[in-house]
Amino acid sequence: MGKKFSLIIFTKTREVKKTFCILLLLLSVQHLHAQRILDITKKYYRYDPFKSSFGFFVQHLTNDPGLLEKTISKITDSTLYFFEGTYKSHAPFSFKTQKTKVVLAEREQPADSSGTGKSILLYQMAGYAPAGAGSKKMVEEEFKKFIRKYKDGFSEVTTRKFESRNNAHGEICEFNKGALPFAPLTVAWSSDKAGTENIFVITIRFVIIENRAYLPFLNQEWIPRNNADFE
Numbered sequence: 001m002g003k004k005f006s007l008i009i010f011t012k013t014r015e016v017k018k019t020f021c022i023l024l025l026l027l028s029v030q031h032l033h034a035q036r037i038l039d040i041t042k043k044y045y046r047y048d049p050f051k052s053s054f055g056f057f058v059q060h061l062t063n064d065p066g067l068l069e070k071t072i073s074k075i076t077d078s079t080l081y082f083f084e085g086t087y088k089s090h091a092p093f094s095f096k097t098q099k100t101k102v103v104l105a106e107r108e109q110p111a112d113s114s115g116t117g118k119s120i121l122l123y124q125m126a127g128y129a130p131a132g133a134g135s136k137k138m139v140e141e142e143f144k145k146f147i148r149k150y151k152d153g154f155s156e157v158t159t160r161k162f163e164s165r166n167n168a169h170g171e172i173c174e175f176n177k178g179a180l181p182f183a184p185l186t187v188a189w190s191s192d193k194a195g196t197e198n199i200f201v202i203t204i205r206f207v208i209i210e211n212r213a214y215l216p217f218l219n220q221e222w223i224p225r226n227n228a229d230f231e
Contacts, residue, residue, distance in 0.1 A: 033153040033175070033177050033184065033215075034184075035153065036150045036152070036154070037204055038050070039150070040150060040185070040202065041204065043092060044093075044202055045102075045123070045125055046061075046090055046102075047060050047061045047064070049121075049123060049206065049213040050213045050215075053211045054208050054211050054212060054213055057213070058083075058104070061083070061102070061104065062083055062085075064085070066087055066088060066089060066090055067085035067087060067102070068086045068088050069084075069085065069086045070083070070084070070085040070086075071084045071085070080106035080107065080119070081104070081105065081106040082103075082104075082105045082106070083103065083105070084101060084102070084103045084104075086099050086100070086101050087099070087100040087102065092125070092127075093127040093200060094138075094142060094145070095129050095135070095138035095141075095142055095200070096129065096130065096138075097128055098128050098129065099128045100125065100127050101126045101128070102123075102124065102125055102126075103122065104121060105121070105122045105124075106120070106121055106122075107119065107120050107121075118181075118207055119207070120182060120205050120206065121206055121207070121208060121213070122204075122205055123205075124201055124202065124204075125202045126199055126200070126201040126202075127199065127200045127201075128197065129198040129199070129200070131194075131195055131196040131197070132195055132198075133195055135195070136191040136198045138198070139189045139191070139198045139200040140170075140171075140189050140191075142189065142200045143171060143173070143187060143188070143200060146187050147159070147173055147187070150175070150185075151175070154175040154176060156174070156175075156176040156177065156178070157173060157174070157175055157176075158174050159173040160172060160173075162190075168190045168191065168192045168193075169190065169192075169193070170188060170189045170190030170191060170199075172186060172187070172188040173186065173187050173188070174186050180216045181216050182205055182216055184204065184206065184215050184216050185202075185203070185205070186202075186203040186205075187202050188203075189201070
């Protein structure tokens with residue numbers, strides 16, 4: 001009886017450990033897209049919106065001494081928040097840039113099943129390469145390299161070509177994961193037909209809850225992104 005009872009306990013313990021390992025693995029996989037965005041934020045952006053309160057982040061971003069030509073539109077009854085600035089020396093890309101722009105802009109999300117919409121923030125970093133066919137090839141290669149490096153962790157990586165009315169053409173890639181309420185990451189490259197403006201753009205999307213930046217998670221939940229959560 002004692003040996004049989006011990007065997008049952010041992011078997012159940014193994015099952016519990018196995019279940020725990022599976023749950024841990026699933027949680028790690030589900031959070032992998034957030035880790036990828038953490039890596040991107042550290043590599044390309046001067047300020048991380050997930051490290052501190054959102055107000056502290058905005059204060060440091062908008063007062064960055066390395067920014068020129070700043071534009072700020074604050075929230076009113078008819079307008080959403082918008083900030084844009086041009087860096088004089090920040091160049092995080094592998095290609096040579098003439099200038100690098102940063103944008104932080106608020107966008108309204110369509111209403112969900114409850115009839116309410118949630119505003120999202122778009123945090124963009126755009127590199128402008130010099131004119132010429134060689135620069136066009138470089139921004140296109142940066143686009144492909146970025147996808148290869150960061151696609152792990154996203155179950156849906158969708159690329160499509162586009163051509164705008166002003167004759168600019170290029171590609172855009174959305175990084176998504178199943179039931180996420182919106183794509184947290186997008187990259188794109190574009191060039192006009194004359195090859196005078198060649199651009200590579202990274203866009204990270206998140207929401208603000210109680211003055212903190214959150215990334216989308218499954219089932220309309222949000223990941224509180226502190227560095228300690230992923231280190």
